[in-house]
Amino acid sequence: MQDAPQTVMETTQLVLPAQANHYGTLFAGDALSLMTGAAYAVAARHARGNVVLASVAEARFTAPVPVGSLLILRAEILKTGRSAILVEVTAQGEDPQTGHRILAAQGQFNMVAVNDRGRPRKINAEEKLP
Numbered sequence: 001m002q003d004a005p006q007t008v009m010e011t012t013q014l015v016l017p018a019q020a021n022h023y024g025t026l027f028a029g030d031a032l033s034l035m036t037g038a039a040y041a042v043a044a045r046h047a048r049g050n051v052v053l054a055s056v057a058e059a060r061f062t063a064p065v066p067v068g069s070l071l072i073l074r075a076e077i078l079k080t081g082r083s084a085i086l087v088e089v090t091a092q093g094e095d096p097q098t099g100h101r102i103l104a105a106q107g108q109f110n111m112v113a114v115n116d117r118g119r120p121r122k123i124n125a126e127e128k129l130p
Contacts, residue, residue: 014069071094072093
């Protein structure tokens with residue numbers, strides 16, 4: 001018997017100099033890539049198979065995250081369809097010395113479950129959210 005699909009995942013990344021812009025803070029493109037990875041992870045686990053990114057909506061960057069900070073990524077499935085999975089990802093910057101966190105970015109990612117040929121596939125009914 002399989003466990004119920006997980007609908008929330010959290011991961012932590014260290015912001016490194018190679019990910020920084022000329023201000024010494026996390027480059028938005030790298031933040032978006034990390035957020036997409038978090039969306040993929042929760043959607044793939046929920047769908048019990050491969051997923052691909054179909055679109056990004058409502059991506060907002062609200063605060064800088066300095067090099068040396070932690071980036072806390074929280075991915076949550078908001079809803080599912082026949083093969084689509086809508087994931088919201090929030091990214092918080094954390095000062096590892098103080099533990100202080102600030103919302104740095106947020107976005108919604110439309111993921112699609114696919115088969116081995118890359119075509120949309122149906123998510124099993126027992127895996128769907130209400």
